[in-house]
Amino acid sequence: MLSLKDTHPDWDRHVLFVDRHSSIGDFAEELYAATLVEELPLPKMNEFLFRYGIMELNTAAKPYMFSHLRRMGYEHIVYIDPDILVVDRLVDVENLLDKNATGVLTPHLTAPLEDERLPSELDIMRAGSYNLGFLALGKTEQADRFISWWEKKLEFGAISAPEKGLFTDQKWVDLAPGMFEGFQVLRDPGYNVAYWNLPHRKISSRDNHWFSNDRPLRFFHFSGFDPLNPKPFSKHQNRLDLESIGPTKALALEYAQKVIDNGLSSFRKIPYAFGYFSDGTPIPNALRVLFREDPQVRFEAGENPFEASDFFINGEAGELPVILRAVWLEHTHLQRAFPDPLGQSRVPYYHWFADKGAVEIGIPETYVLPIRRALIEAQQLQQKNQEQPIPINQLPNYRPSIWARGLVFLHKRATGGQLGHARLTQYQQVTSLGDFLRLGFAQFRGTKLASKLGMASNQPVKIDPLRINLPYKTHASEPIVFKPRRQSHHFTGLFIEEGQHAHWMGKQSRFMVKHPVDGSFRMEVEIYRELFEQAFGKTEIELEVGFNELPRTKFIVDAHTSFIEGDIPHLPEEWPAVLHVTPSSSFSPKELGLNEDTRTLTIKIRNLSLGDSLIFNGAALPNLSAARDHLSIGINLIGYARSEHGVGQSLRQFAQALVASNITFGVIDFNKNNLSRTQDSSLEEKMIKDVEHGINVLHINADQIGEAALQLPSHFFSRYNIGYWHWELPDMLQEHRAGFDNLNEVWVPTAFVQEAVAKVSPIPVVKIPHAIHFETSARATRAHFKLPENKFLFLVMYDFSSFQDRKNPDASIRAFEQAFAATDTEVALVIKTQNSHHHPQDMAALKQRLAHFKNVFWIDETLSRQEVYDLQSVCDCYVSLHRSEGYGLGPAESMFLGKPVIATNWSGNTEFMHQHNSLLVDFELIKIEKDVGVYKAGNTWADPSVEHAASLMRLIVGNEALREKIGAAAAKTMRDLYSPEVIGKRIHERLSFIQNDIIANIKA
Structure with missing residues (x-):
């Protein structure tokens, strides 16, 4: 504020304190007017203050302070x-x-970040395009609408x-x-200079004035300083330190001294008021997250969660x-x-937390x-009752109150029966008259009488991720790992989970019915009401059922x-005939925020019957264990090995990687x-005639997998089957x-193919990635290919069978x-094609x-693979x-050879190609x-800029240093990141993981 006073003595200055302090006004003296956050009209004040951590709360309060100052009559607010x-x-x-701007924003970046340090451009994009360390709003209707929206x-x-x-x-x-x-x-460049844009701002000092890119420096943002x-300059980055920022060092040290001189050490000792319950108990951030995510926890905490330390310390939520x-x-x-904190993992989880976990994650x-x-109580009970040890999911509550015991007594008197564990744990959370009344009222709102009186609860119930039987992460090396679908000869479209009697259906399931049956259809399912409401916004969906291409019959679920x-x-x-079961709606757990499962799910099926025939029984599925017991560890590599x-x-290339890792195949x-x-x-x-190992890897694309299933012996597919697929568009074809x-x-x-496939994949x-490694031969000369010696050679290669429209050679020709x-004698273009005889029209056009x-x-x-490598090696640029x-x-492959490559900045090649x-x-x-073959009309692909490509061609021919730099970086990328090893x-x-954690765990 002193710096603002020095530069803008005519401005009124206000400070919002997101804290409590009895003498907060004494800090200000005549420097600024102080406002406490609790003076703002925050909605449901106590809940608002509790749900956010210190950084979040300071930012959440901003628009309310803007409104407060607007009500005080200020037209321009900075x-x-x-x-x-x-x-x-x-x-x-x-x-x-003054020119009636609604608002003024400063962008984080005005130029690219061209190194691999942090924060990256992606990090900045995640944080936001504009830095909200500064915001100015004018007196316009649009500004007021913005404040209200914000x-x-x-x-x-x-x-x-x-x-x-x-x-x-x-x-x-x-x-x-x-x-x-x-x-x-x-x-x-003089505004909001900070660690994120300092690489683009040259700071200098002349005649006691600071400049940024020779423009007057207006303000410097010492974020994270x-x-x-x-010395680190900012804790939020690793790009700069105090010694690497040039003249900025002097400004930073000057700022540091001013802050220290104004009482930094003393102010740091003042505890953050909203970091504690009213009784002084610290509030871990995890409780804030749970509070804002779980409506039942908010209900239990009451109107003022800062007074509810007893519940957060001793209470239960969701068992x-x-x-x-x-x-x-x-x-x-x-x-x-x-993974199962309500079941098998409960006791280990308790022990971990009590022994060391709380300390590790900072829980008081x-x-x-x-x-x-x-x-201790659980162990004592178990010792007293060795013949009937208590289930691990029934650890006792800490201290049942008189209110809880009264509820148990009344429940038994009213129902004449025993309590279920869920109801018992709910009653055990009741520790006061207030709890008693809140629980009673909540239960009353679920009754028919409450509905008639207009007092029923309409709040949607949120899915409890600890309860719902959805897959969870099981292996750290991959983002998502699911238990495998069981290989079956009579159904598809179900996600088989080991040990379960009911199994998730995807967008559609199909069942092979081998013998004639009558049309009496019966299917037992499992439904989650709260999941239906969250996923579909209703409590029912339609199910279409029918054989082959015959008309479908609709059922309501x-x-x-x-x-x-x-x-x-x-x-x-x-x-035989195929029975199709197709739900009208589906959901993705990840999109609902339940977990990271990206699969498309609908309902769970336990069994399905037609007449007297049991078509599917989820409790008695075949497994791979018989095959597992007789298979050696290794790979059957299936595909176009000679093509x-x-x-x-x-x-x-896959085989090269297997050899490098000593994997039998x-x-x-x-x-x-x-x-x-x-x-x-x-x-x-390496050729074999029959499968010898427990895992198949089929280098056969999606459109030919069905053909492979018909052509290859059926026992081939009794293994764990992995398809290695390529695809060139953002969306897969339905067929x-x-x-x-x-x-x-x-x-x-590549991630490009992964995204396209994962969007529709049930597995x-x-x-x-591909492994890239090869050697050139002694025949790798231009003379061997009848190419000129003293020209700069550009190389374009493609297979006519890969579709000329997709490979787009005409764009390369036009760019050249x-x-x-046409009279330039120093450059030439080499076009290498194959399979033209299968595509006479495309060949004639070229x-x-x-x-x-x-x-x-x-x-x-068609050249041999060695000849292809040799051809690439004698050309200058791909x-x-x-x-x-x-x-x-x-x-x-050209990058592996250290050749510069000019390519469209889109699709799979960007996996390994970047600006460096x-x-x-x-x-x-x-x-x-x-339609272009399998690439259907309406889909999306790229139209590369011929003009830009032409300029890059000229650039690479005329700049030998750039060729060497790009080529060396290309070779390093391919050799360091994509080697067979x-x-x-x-x-x-x-x-x-597949062998040890999946196949080995499948029980006979």
Whole structure:
């Protein structure tokens, strides 16, 4: 505030204290007017203050302070963070507000961050485009509308959860310039200089004035800076330190001394009032998270949660002590370590927390004592009753009150029966008359009388992730790992869970009915009412059931349904037949915020009957254990082992990685529907005729998996089956989804393919990149390929069978045309194609296109893999102006050779290509106008900029230093990150998990 007073003595100054202090006004003297946060009209004040941690609460209060100052009559309001040093008058802000601006924002970045340090551009994007350490609002109707909107959003949405798309008050303001007219983005380098943009701001000092990029420095934001430990410069980053920031060091040290001189050490000793319950007990952040997420916890805590320490310390929520439930939900590593906290994991979880866990995660001892008491009581009870040990999910509550005991007595008198454990634990939480009345009223609101009186509770019930039987993370090496679908010959579309009697259905399930049956349909299901309400906004969905292509019969499934029964009037004339069961609605647990499960789910099926025939019995499913017991550890590698095309090369690269990791494998050649030459013999020594190992990896794309299931012996698929798939568009085709039916999981080479497949996959999708390694031969000369010696050679390669429209060679030709004159003798373009004889029209079009060129060389033949490597090695630059790639083998191999690559900056190739190791071409996303083979109209792919590509071609020819720099970085990327050893290790880790944690655990 002193710096603001020095630069703007005419401004009124106000400070909002998000704290309590009896003498807060004494701090101000005449420097500013002080306002306490509890003086603001926050909605449900105590709940508001309790739900947020210190950083979140400070940001959540901002719009309410803006409203407060507006009510005081201020037209122009400027907010600055307390860690800002104002160096010069904010003249540009004043001018914009005088010109009736709605608001003034400063962006985090005005230029790219071109290193690998933190924060990255992605980190900045997650935090928000604009830095809310500064915000100026004018006196306009739009500004008032913005304040009102912002208040509503921050009442509950000021949490710091980038994974949910939220970051305090800041992320919401990304929407402001689009939603409210008149916002101005101030890009002047003198404003809001901080660690995130300092790499783009040259700070200097002349004549006692500070400058940023030769513009007057207006204010510096010392975010994350500790005046008592200035060396790191900011705790939020690793890009800069005090010694690397040049003249800024002097400014930082000057600021540090000013803060210290103004009582930093003394103020730091003042405890944060809202960090404690009223009785002085510290409030762990996990309790705040649970409070805002769980309506039952809010109900139990009452109107003032700061007075509810007894409940948070000694109470229970959802059959767990409140603190244990809170920390389990907050920490994903605990969810993996103790996956069943209401069952088998309960006792280990209690012991971990009591012995060391609370200390590890910073939970005060006050919360640990009741857990220790519960363990001691449980052990004592078990010792007294050795013949009937108590179940692990019935650890006693800590101290049943007289109110709780009274409720138990009244319940038994009223019902004449025993209490269920859930009801007992609910009653045990009642410790006072207030608890007694609240619980009684809550139960009354669920009665018919309350409904008639208009007092029923309409609040939707939120799913309890500790209760619902959904998959959870089980292995740290992959984002999501599901238990495998059991291989079956008579159904698809169900997610089989080991040890369960009911199994989740995906978007559709199909059952093979081998013999004639009558049409009496009966299916037993499990329904979760609260899940239906959360997922579908209603308590019922439709189910369409029918055979083959015959008309479907509709059934209604509501939240009270256990059995679905009725007649199917349309029966097939021939058997076997396929019964289709298709729900009208589905959901993804991840989209609902339940967990990280991305699968599409609907209902759970226990069994299904037609007439007297039991079609599906979830309690008695076949398993892989018989096959497991007789199989050696290793891989059956199945696919186009001899074929000289991309999918064949994918298999061979995979084999390289297996060899590098000493993984036993045999190769089974599959060549159905393949048009490419099949003369690659590099894996002949590994060829086998029958499956010998417990795991199949099929390098066969989704559209051909069904064909493989028909052509290969049926016993091949009795193993654990992994499909290695490629795909080139953001969405899979509907007709390709049947490929999932024969697999336990899918592997893909890039995140681009992973996203496309995972969106519709009922099984795990794991990213395993290709391994790249090869040697060039002595024949790697230009003369061998009849290419000129003294020219700079650009290389374009593609297979006509991969669709010319997708590979887009004409864009490369046009870029070459624009970049160089037809008479230019120093450059040439080499186009390498194959399989043109299968595509005569495309071949004729290319031939006509190249007819007038003198400096284009067309090699139209199938080369051996070694010859392809040699050709790449004798050219100077690889060009791929593709519209889409699942991977981009040509660019990857050229990068391995240290060649610069010019390629479209979209799709699978961006897995390994970035601005430091490649020359990436700008593009626009466009709709496919008409079907191109399997690429259907209406889908999206890229239209690369020919002009940009041409400029990059000219640049790379004329800049030898750039060629060397890009080429060296490219080679390093491929050799460090994609070597057979690196990829082989990833394969080995995943296979070990499959073998040891999945197959080995399948019980006979």
